[in-house]
Amino acid sequence: MEKSPSVLTKQQILHATEETLRRFGLDKISVTDVAKVLGVSHGTIYRHFKSKSELLEGATEKWLDSKIVKPLTEVYQKAEMRGMDHLQAYIWTLIQLKQHYAREDAELFKIYAKVTEDSAELVSRHIGIIIEQMSEIISRGPIKTNRPDQLARAVFHATMRFHHPAHAYEWKSAAIEDEFLEVWGLIRKALS
Template sequence: MATEPLTAERILEATEEVLRRYGPAKATVVDVARVLGVSHGSVYRHFRTKAALREAVTSRWLSRTETVLAGIMEGEAEPGPEKLRGWLLALFDTKRHKAGDDPELFATFSVLIDESSDVVDAHLTELAHQLTRIVEEGVREGEFVAADPASAAGAVFAATARFHDPAYAPEWRKPTIDAEFTAVCDLLLRGLRA
């Protein structure tokens, strides 16, 4: 049996390992329990259903990106254009690294995301909130012109989808992708500037 106390965090770590090994179609709660050295009932005490476990692991995975981006949004005071560019670049880099560094888990989460629409909606809402705050700051400082910062942030997010939507992951390996990202950012920043 396990010597460490069984926590939700340990279960989620083990679930990622199992998903990486078996993929979402074959991974089971019994596999997670086996990795932890506990009964599957112990896992169910923390997560009432397999769906709840899969949602929690998806949420955890997405929240890593949110945390990185929140650090930029709340970080040191810098001009709005630089903060916006830094936020967009961090979003792109985070997604690109997830796809390139751990392709099995990235593919697994692409499947899980389709199952967890509420989790994905919450993630997208958080990203929109962060982006809106950056645009609002830029408007307050006179660096951006936007009658409605939320609409402007939504337009920026939509215009940069190619650099953060997992559906575009195969394109992220193209040798021209960084130049394309820079061109899109430059265009958006020119459009937002006062």
């Protein structure tokens, strides 16, 4: 017996999509596979999501919010941290999260990388949250600037090699942490 579409929530569908992605992978997943996990017809999924693309974008947004933004927000909110040390801890957490999920949750990271190419709006929203939090960290510290948002964006871009999915193949290098510390040393010196 099929579940009632009115009882089925978007969150349940997105959770089932994550499970299905891990099982079949991005290249082989279908809306029908997700529907089977939920015990509904694929038409029921389409009542909540207009297309497979929209479904995958929703799963990516959920993944980004729970796996990246939530832990970053915890670092952002640490009141005992200040200035460059706080900013470094924030960026380093971003880097560690992205590198961890590239290794440990490869199928969902793969979809994140794919959606990064296809959905500028989702990526802009995600980056906007990060830039906003970094900007606030900068404005609370000793760094003197009239444009903390501009500085936050510059730091984000300067460290992109360490957290952008296009560079994931480089993260396997044993020297990647040392390379980040070299870049961070330059950023710290420039901002001091």
